[in-house]
Structures are given as structure tokens and as C-alpha cells.
Amino acid sequence: MSTIADVAARAGVSKATASRALTGRGYVSEETRQRVADAARDLSYVAHSSATSLATGRTQTVGVVMPPVDRWFFAELLAGIQESLFALDYDLSLYGVPEGSRTRERLFEHVLPRRRFDGIIAVGIQPSARELERLQRAERALVSVGPYSEGSSAVSIDDTDAARIATEHLIELGHEDIAFVGGSTDAGELSFGDARRLDGYLVALQAAGLAHRARVVGATPTMPGGYTAAAGLLGDRRHRPTAIVGVCDEAAIGAVIAARRLGIAVPTELSVVGIDDHEHAEMFALTTIGQSPREQGHEAVRLLTQRMSRPDDPLEHVAAASALVVRSSTAPRR
Amino acid sequence: MSTIADVAARAGVSKATASRALTGRGYVSEETRQRVADAARDLSYVAHSSATSLATGRTQTVGVVMPPVDRWFFAELLAGIQESLFALDYDLSLYGVPEGSRTRERLFEHVLPRRRFDGIIAVGIQPSARELERLQRAERALVSVGPYSEGSSAVSIDDTDAARIATEHLIELGHEDIAFVGGSTDAGELSFGDARRLDGYLVALQAAGLAHRARVVGATPTMPGGYTAAAGLLGDRRHRPTAIVGVCDEAAIGAVIAARRLGIAVPTELSVVGIDDHEHAEMFALTTIGQSPREQGHEAVRLLTQRMSRPDDPLEHVAAASALVVRSSTAPRR
Numbered sequence: 323m324s325t326i327a328d329v330a331a332r333a334g335v336s337k338a339t340a341s342r343a344l345t346g347r348g349y350v351s352e353e354t355r356q357r358v359a360d361a362a363r364d365l366s367y368v369a370h371s372s373a374t375s376l377a378t379g380r381t382q383t384v385g386v387v388m389p390p391v392d393r394w395f396f397a398e399l400l401a402g403i404q405e406s407l408f409a410l411d412y413d414l415s416l417y418g419v420p421e422g423s424r425t426r427e428r429l430f431e432h433v434l435p436r437r438r439f440d441g442i443i444a445v446g447i448q449p450s451a452r453e454l455e456r457l458q459r460a461e462r463a464l465v466s467v468g469p470y471s472e473g474s475s476a477v478s479i480d481d482t483d484a485a486r487i488a489t490e491h492l493i494e495l496g497h498e499d500i501a502f503v504g505g506s507t508d509a510g511e512l513s514f515g516d517a518r519r520l521d522g523y524l525v526a527l528q529a530a531g532l533a534h535r536a537r538v539v540g541a542t543p544t545m546p547g548g549y550t551a552a553a554g555l556l557g558d559r560r561h562r563p564t565a566i567v568g569v570c571d572e573a574a575i576g577a578v579i580a581a582r583r584l585g586i587a588v589p590t591e592l593s594v595v596g597i598d599d600h601e602h603a604e605m606f607a608l609t610t611i612g613q614s615p616r617e618q619g620h621e622a623v624r625l626l627t628q629r630m631s632r633p634d635d636p637l638e639h640v641a642a643a644s645a646l647v648v649r650s651s652t653a654p655r656r
Numbered sequence: 657m658s659t660i661a662d663v664a665a666r667a668g669v670s671k672a673t674a675s676r677a678l679t680g681r682g683y684v685s686e687e688t689r690q691r692v693a694d695a696a697r698d699l700s701y702v703a704h705s706s707a708t709s710l711a712t713g714r715t716q717t718v719g720v721v722m723p724p725v726d727r728w729f730f731a732e733l734l735a736g737i738q739e740s741l742f743a744l745d746y747d748l749s750l751y752g753v754p755e756g757s758r759t760r761e762r763l764f765e766h767v768l769p770r771r772r773f774d775g776i777i778a779v780g781i782q783p784s785a786r787e788l789e790r791l792q793r794a795e796r797a798l799v800s801v802g803p804y805s806e807g808s809s810a811v812s813i814d815d816t817d818a819a820r821i822a823t824e825h826l827i828e829l830g831h832e833d834i835a836f837v838g839g840s841t842d843a844g845e846l847s848f849g850d851a852r853r854l855d856g857y858l859v860a861l862q863a864a865g866l867a868h869r870a871r872v873v874g875a876t877p878t879m880p881g882g883y884t885a886a887a888g889l890l891g892d893r894r895h896r897p898t899a900i901v902g903v904c905d906e907a908a909i910g911a912v913i914a915a916r917r918l919g920i921a922v923p924t925e926l927s928v929v930g931i932d933d934h935e936h937a938e939m940f941a942l943t944t945i946g947q948s949p950r951e952q953g954h955e956a957v958r959l960l961t962q963r964m965s966r967p968d969d970p971l972e973h974v975a976a977a978s979a980l981v982v983r984s985s986t987a988p989r990r
Contacts, residue, residue: 390731415747416749605913
């Protein structure tokens, strides 16, 4: 039977690298991951691990619970989770969760408890205490993507920090009248992450003695949402802010488009900063706080495999990387 | 044990409607589908169907093979497939396929043949003859979304027709210099559907005696792809077209953004038409050919359940609806 040493030799990498690639623990490049996976396949190393799984009653399946994949962040995250699970020869069972619906209750109360899989990755769904308890009672490994789950291991950027740094960037450029586009709307509450981003904006204003200038405009966190909110905000010449923080890049890009429509020059008359480094951010020359949901997907799988093999280890919260990316949608206040 | 009549009575619908909702065959509103699914659950009707499945060796799992879900079309389609499978109490195993990679070979040769599920929905992946043969040899129901698969039941719009109608709309407005943005690029071949759209554009020009005016500009089918291609095309004042057909709305929206940046007024100086009715089309007032990938997802599941219960029926190709949606990105030629 092949060993990890055989796989490493065939792939031309060290044993440690082969192990990282196969377990998802620690960084390897996608190319290396693929080469090791191919070597493992050629040597039936994966088949061996499947046989072991059969003996241990494992299903080689991971359940992924996430909102509809209609936002860039979730699509990228899912791609990252897929890549890592595929390299490990795990299947991915996907469960969509529309917020606040009865479908959601059915999912947590009836569907997930009955299904067979080795672990669950819960993404951006803010499980209630009862839902979390349901997931945990199944005694399967659980990892969240998002900062909200005290009861599970998790990976996420620090949303408060991201918005604080975005806002401070504008304050350093001399802006004092800075609006936040992406507050709660009639239609819906803020997600947990978006609420933290709003906090970060307020924290930065407070620290600069600008708390009384806070202006939070409700908007769904989408391009049309940001467009509509910014069009309303910018339409009134007398109370026009000199800068906008978007709750996410989609909302910020919507604001840039609204400004152009109204003949307001970005960045000379209006600075706009977003959060995420969305795939369209570069096209709009958007200054933003970059993060990589795809790498967070890899990291979530790494955390999950760790919990599956060592379920009694303490919970782990991994802070994903984020950093200010300065493009040309922001400039000193005139 | 509960019968379909019990479920229908509890949900307050006819037996025929309850059957449609539970089998996915034929249209029912999402609200009705949910009510019937809830009634079925309350009466353990679903549990009964699962028990039947156990007896018949079925897995209650459907495999979905699709490219990374980073385009609106695939995200919407996946949402539709999820909705229908969830209502039928089926699990969804998701397999991503990056084009042209070795991962793809591993998927078709090693992973899919070993996995246990009742049927497969293949989306936008243009399986080769060998891959199709692999899928069919597993003797599981197979449905494609896309017009390319002779060897399986399929659902798709007529891409040729869609692009022809979009182009004819511009010709009727008096345009003669009409460019197509979204031809093949150095980096990649056109997808099967996009190649048909290019055909449709050429067919319309030929029918109008404008074949010699055809101008196909290479572009990846994304907003940045359309932006870059259109910026190059429109930058040359002397050879500027008066209208553009985008291979999809993303490319068309990229062209609108490029035009605005260059100070070219849409639609007075330049008409732009897209295909898809993407969620951002309305924000850009884009004239387009509308289609609903979400409904195509529902339809794919309906076709699949039909094939699972009657595997020897003839293959069925369902033409999904599409129609011209006129907004204000198109106008008569000046």
C-alpha cells in the first residue's frame, strides 16, 4: 500500500508539503496541490483513504450551508471550498438558506439532522442559538465562515477593523463629511458582518471627533442598492458629503456609477471607498479593503479536517487577511 | 401511511397540483410548492418516499456538475436547481469543473463514476464525446443545461435566435455599423452557447445584406472583458460603430461603462444591446434579450425526475423562454 512518502516522491515535493496538500492544513500553491493530488490518485493513495473511511463509518461528504450564491463573496468562497474538498476527495453537499423563511426551519430541524456527512461548513447564515444547538447535537465537526459563532471554529476577516481602516483613510485625506452607504433598510436587517462594518465606520468617526457628522444611509449591499441610495444622497447639492464608505464594493461601485450619472467627478469632487476587493473593483479604480474569500474557503476546509481528526481540540478563530488597496477613487478633500 | 390525497387535502390544493409540486413536473408557484412540501413533511409523506428510495436502492442525491459559480447565470441556475431539489427532498452534490484542466479529467474518469447518486445535471460544461459516454455508462439519469448535448435531455434558450433578434432590433433602428463584442480571445475559445450567439449576429447581418460590415471584437464574457474590448473599439473616432451587440449583458454593460468614460452618449451616439437580462441590466437601462436561468434550473430538475422514473422515454430538448426587453440603451441611428 502506498504511503505519504511514495506520494511525495512521485510529486517531487517534501513529505511535509504532500501532507499539507492532502490534508488542506497550511498553504500550498494550487499547482502543487494538484500535482500531489494527481500523484495520490496514480498511487491509489486516495483510494486507501476512502477504504479507511468506509471502515470508520465516514461518508467522505461535507455539508455546506450558505445563502444563495448570488454575491461575489459567496461564489468565491464556494469555489475555494470546492477546490480544497476536491483535492481531498470529499464530496460537497450544498444547502441554500434563504433568510427568515420556513425553508430555513425545515433545513435545521428536519433535513440536516437526518443527512449523513462528516462535517458542516456554515457560511454567512448567523445560526440562532437553537440552530447551532441542532448542528452541534449531530456531533459532527462544524466550522463557520463569519465572526458570529461563539460555538464553533470560525474563519473571517475583522469586519469592524476593515471599515474602521477604510474610514480612517478618508479622514487622513481631510474629509469630515463622510456618509456610510449600506445601513439597514425597510426590507431587511443588516447581516452580522455588515453591522460590524457600520460599527467600524462609527468607531473611526468617534476617534476623530466627528461622531456628530455620522450619516448612515440605508441600502441593500448590492450594486443597484448602492446606486439608488447614493443617487438620493448626492442629488441634494446643499447636503452632499465629500466622501462615501460603501458597506461592500458592490454598494461602493453603485455609488460611483450614481455619481457619474449626476456629473459629480470621482475622486476630485467625491471620494468613494469600498470593502472586499470585488472582481470589478479594479475596473472602477476603487480604493477598497481587500480580502480573499477563496482563501477563506481553503482555510475553512483546513479547520474542518482538523476538527474531524481532533474533535476535542479547543475551538479556533482564524483571522483572515485584509488590507487597504489604494486606487484612484479617493483623493484629498478639495 | 399518508397518500398524495392526504397531502393535497392538508395543503388545500388539488391532487394534481400536489403531485406537480412533489414531482417537479409542471408549473406550480413557489408558495404552493412550499405549502405542499410542508404538508408532505407534516404527514411524513416525504419520509415514506425516502423509505421507498431505500428499498429501491436510490440515494436521494443528485450530482450537479458546473463551472465555478462566478457568473450571474450559473448562480441563478444553481439557485433554481437547489429550490426544486430541496422541495423534493433531494440532496445536491456539487462538482465544479474548471475548463481544460487535469482536474476535469480526474472528475469524469475517476470521481463521478465512483459516486452514488440517482441523476446528474450537467451545466455549461460541453462534455466531450468521451465524457458523455462516461456519464451515460453509469446508467444514471442525465440532463444538460445548454444546447450542445445530443446524447442527453436538455433545457436551454435558442442562443442563435436570441442574438439574431438582438441584432435585428438594431438593424430596424437604422444601424448598419454594428459590432459584436465577445468573440474568441487569445486566452480562450468561445463556449458553445456564445459561439451560437455569434452565429445569430452574423445571420442577422447576412439577411440584411450587411455581412461585409461584420466586426467581431474578442472579449471575455465579463464586465471587465466588455469594458476593455469596447474601450479599444470606441477609442478610434474614425472607425467607431454606431451600435454594439454584447455576447451577454455583462459584456454589454462593460461597453456602456467604457462609452461613458469616453464621453460617448448612450443611446444618442451609440446603441448597446445585451443578452440575458442580468440583475444589473435595469440599473444600466440596458435593452436586452431576457431569459430566466432560475426557471431553467426548475425545468432541469423536472426533466431529471422524469428521466429517473421513465428512463426509456425519448430524449427531450426543452426550449426555455427568451424575449426582447427594450429599455433605453438603444435608439434610432442619428
